[in-house]
Structure formats: C-alpha cells, structure tokens
Amino acid sequence: MTIEQELSNGVPAKLIVEHVSKWFRTRRTSVQALDNVSLQVREGEFVCLVGPSGCGKSTLLSIIAGLEMPESGDVLADGKPVTGPGRDRMVMFQESALFPWLDVLGNVLFGLKLKPNLTTQERREVAEFYLKLVGLEKSLHANIHELSGGMKQRVALARALAPNPRVLLMDEPFSALDPLIRSKLQDELLILQKKLQKTILFVSHDLDEAMKLGNRIAIMEGGRIVQIGTAEDIILHPANAYVAEFVAHMNPLQVLRGASLMRPANDLTRDGDSILLDAAGRLRLHLDAENRPLSAQIDGKAGRLATIDRETGRFDAATTDIVIAPLDVRLKAAIELRRASGHPIVLVDQLGRLAGLCGDEEIYRGLLRDL
Numbered sequence: 181m182t183i184e185q186e187l188s189n190g191v192p193a194k195l196i197v198e199h200v201s202k203w204f205r206t207r208r209t210s211v212q213a214l215d216n217v218s219l220q221v222r223e224g225e226f227v228c229l230v231g232p233s234g235c236g237k238s239t240l241l242s243i244i245a246g247l248e249m250p251e252s253g254d255v256l257a258d259g260k261p262v263t264g265p266g267r268d269r270m271v272m273f274q275e276s277a278l279f280p281w282l283d284v285l286g287n288v289l290f291g292l293k294l295k296p297n298l299t300t301q302e303r304r305e306v307a308e309f310y311l312k313l314v315g316l317e318k319s320l321h322a323n324i325h326e327l328s329g330g331m332k333q334r335v336a337l338a339r340a341l342a343p344n345p346r347v348l349l350m351d352e353p354f355s356a357l358d359p360l361i362r363s364k365l366q367d368e369l370l371i372l373q374k375k376l377q378k379t380i381l382f383v384s385h386d387l388d389e390a391m392k393l394g395n396r397i398a399i400m401e402g403g404r405i406v407q408i409g410t411a412e413d414i415i416l417h418p419a420n421a422y423v424a425e426f427v428a429h430m431n432p433l434q435v436l437r438g439a440s441l442m443r444p445a446n447d448l449t450r451d452g453d454s455i456l457l458d459a460a461g462r463l464r465l466h467l468d469a470e471n472r473p474l475s476a477q478i479d480g481k482a483g484r485l486a487t488i489d490r491e492t493g494r495f496d497a498a499t500t501d502i503v504i505a506p507l508d509v510r511l512k513a514a515i516e517l518r519r520a521s522g523h524p525i526v527l528v529d530q531l532g533r534l535a536g537l538c539g540d541e542e543i544y545r546g547l548l549r550d551l
Contacts, residue, residue, distance in 0.1 A: 195221040195244060195347060195381065200253030202239055202403075213239040214250070215403040221347075224377040226370075228394035230384050236403040237383045238351055244381065245271045245349050258346060267294040270345040274352045276332040278324045284311065284335050285320040291339040310338040313372065330361040337369070341376070350382045354389070366392055387427065391435055399423055411435045415549070432546060433512040438527045441511060441546045442536030445471075457524050457537060463502065465526060471533040473526055476502045485526075488517065497521065504528055507535050511546045514538050 202214040214236045221227045229237040242248040244255055246265040255262040257269060270291075278287050288307040292298060298306065311317055314334040324332065333353055340348060354362040366389060373380055384390045390397050391411040398408040407419035412435055418424035449456040454477070457463035464477040476483035478501055486500035493513050495503055503521045505514070507529055517525050524539030544550075 194223050194258065195219070195379065196254075196256040197240070197244065198254045198256075200240070200243060200250045200255065202236075202243065202248065202250050212403055214243075217253070217403070217405055219398060219405060219408070221379060221381060224379055226373055226380045226382065226393060226395045228382045228384055228390035228397045229400060230387055230390040230397055231400035233385060235400040237400050240400075241271075241349050241351050241381060241383050244347075245269055247271070267343050268346040269349055270340040270343060270347075271349045271351065272336055272340045272353045274355055276336040278332060278335055278339075280324045283321045283323060284316060284327070287324070287335055288339045288342050291342050294343040306342055306344075307338070310342045311335075313341070313375075314338045314368070328361075329357050330365060333357065333365060334368075337372075341372075341378075345378075347379045347381065350380060352383055352385065355384070355386070362389075369393065387430055391430060399426060412437055412440060416440060432549060433515075434510055436511040436546050436549075437507065438505065438509040438514060438525075438538055439507040439535070441514065441542045442507075442527050442538045443542055444536045445534045448537055455534070457502070457526070458539075463523060465502070465534070467534055470531075473504055473528065473532075473534060478502075487528075495520075502526060505538075506530075509538075511543070514546075515543055518543060 197217060197219040200214055200217045201212070204211045204213055217236070217240060229240060231237050239248065243250050244257070244262065246262050246269065257266070262269075279290065282290060285307055288311060289303055292303040292307060295303070308317065308320065311320060314337055316331065316334055316338065319327070319331065324335075327335065336353070354365050357365065370393060382390070382393055394411065396408055396410055397414060398405045399414065400406065401422055407414055407423050414423065415427050415430055415432065415435055418427060451461065451464070454464040454466060457465055462479050463483070465473055466475045466477070468474045473485055476485050483501040484499060485502050485504060486495045487504040488495045490506065497520045500521060502523050503517050504526045505517060505528075507527050509517070509525070509527070514525055518538070518540070524537050527535045527538055529535045
C-alpha cells in the first residue's frame, strides 16, 4: 500500500453526542461532570471545547475517545456507537507521553502498530512522511530527552496522525509550552488541518487559543454546553451573562469580519449612477449592471480599483486608490488595508457584488464592539 493510498482512506468522520451525562461517585460524595450534553461535529471541522477547570470539557473528550463511558446518552463516530477506544479516534494529551527508550522515529512507528495491514517498510515511510509534515525530518533518530517541549509535542502530533485517524482529539496539547512556541504550533496545526482535512475536537481553557483555532467554539459551564457557534457569533451575540463575561476581554482584531463591521450597501448614499464612499462626495464608485464595482472617481478624476489577493491579503498600494475586499476580511486586515490605501474599503460578496463599506467609523465601532 502506498502513502497516497493510505492517506486517501481517511475521509473525516462526523461525531454526534446525544444527551450525554456523567457522574463521578465515591463513598462520600457524587459529582456530576456532564449534564445532558449534546454536540455535533461536522466532517473536517475544527471544534474547540473551552471553559474553566472542572467544567467537564476533558471528561467529554474522554467519553468521545472511549476512555470513559457515559451514564446516559449516546456517542456516535461515523454513525457507529462508541463503546471503547478505537484507531479511528486518536488522542493527544497535554503531556506528550512519549517513550523515552525509543527515538523520535520509534515513537511514531509505535503508533503505527494500530495499522497491521502495513508492511515494515510502509510503516517507516508513513512515519517519515508525518515527521516531515511536522518539521522533524532531520531528527528521526534523536533521543526524546534531547528534544525541547515544542519538539516533543510535534512528535506526539506525528504519532497521533500516523495511523490516519478519522478524528483527532486534543486535550490542551499546547498549554504547558511558552507563548511563542505555543503560537507557532497553533499556526502549524491550522496548516496541517487545512491540508489533511481532519476532524479535530480540541480542548482548551484559553479563549484566545480557541478563537484562533476553531471553526466553531463550544463554551462549557458546570457540565453543560451553554453556547456553540463561531467566534464572531459568540462575541457579538453571547447567550447569557456568563458567556458575555467570559468573552468580555477577547481581542476582536482576529475575530470580527467585514460582514459584521460594514455599512450595508443599501445604506450608502447614491447620487445618480454613483455610490458615495464619503460624506463629502469626493469618493465615488460606479457599478455595472450586476452591482459589481466597475470604476471609481476621486475629486472628479479617475481612481484606481484593486481587489486584494485572497491568499495573501495583499494589493499593490502604489497603483491603487480604493481597495476591494471580500466580506470575510478580518478586522485586523481591514485596519491594515485602510491604512495602506488611505480610503474606505469596498466589500463584495462571493459573486463580486457590492455588499458594503468599511471605513473609519466601522473600524472604531468594531474595536469598541459597538455593533
């Protein structure tokens, strides 16, 4: 079996948690860890469970992994009941849990014992493939005690990915690392997730980390999920006072997007066939029959329009007067575009039609969360 064939077998699975409750009991006391929790994770989605210590997020992850069993409710992975651990669901913990008597390659090869259909040579090829993916191709035979904390977590990530699980379950894997290394590993994880399209459920107590990583975020309190949604939804529409307080100090720069910030196209002033982009009428935008930006005028003279590159977020400031950006542009990027161009940003939908305008007032309101 080739590496390409092995990778093609891993269509991400969907997770379904239905009305799950869990108690921990001793002779003297009982503690309810989970209270009627329901959750669905779509294929290829990155979902973060976030909340204070003791809210039940790690317990929920352990139940999905099959390491704990619920007292009531059901957990399905790819439509099948979870009755115990399985190689379709790999767990990565806060501690790397590497075997010190094995080198880097040996630790990843150990995880591949879950793939008995591979030959010895194929296991080695797969192990080397994932070690290269996490940037450790030059450290195959390094001893574990020689590695930094960040390198150990890279080994643990490669070991978790190597069996090609349908779901990757991560329990605060970066929390013990210093901020710079943690941020770098978060970036690398996002790149890997985009490339491999794995379904990831990630536990964190750090809201900034969850907001950075998750397509959706589930906020937990007292064994319950009190709100689940995108980072932007949660900041703009907290479900209750607890959530509002929880996100009160969240930095909006990387969370809020153009669609929430903008002044809608219908609210912009029209003057004949022109859309006014400023109060004085110095900046004017002309649209085609499909409401797509066609040309611009600045003080009665032809202005230069440019659409930002969706991959890099850049444009040629030397040859551009007014920038066109997609609706999902982030607040931080909008500020950078506004500063570089010197003018409000024209926002368009996926079909290139005018959707709204993002100028100074909209940026200030976003920073103050007065939306």
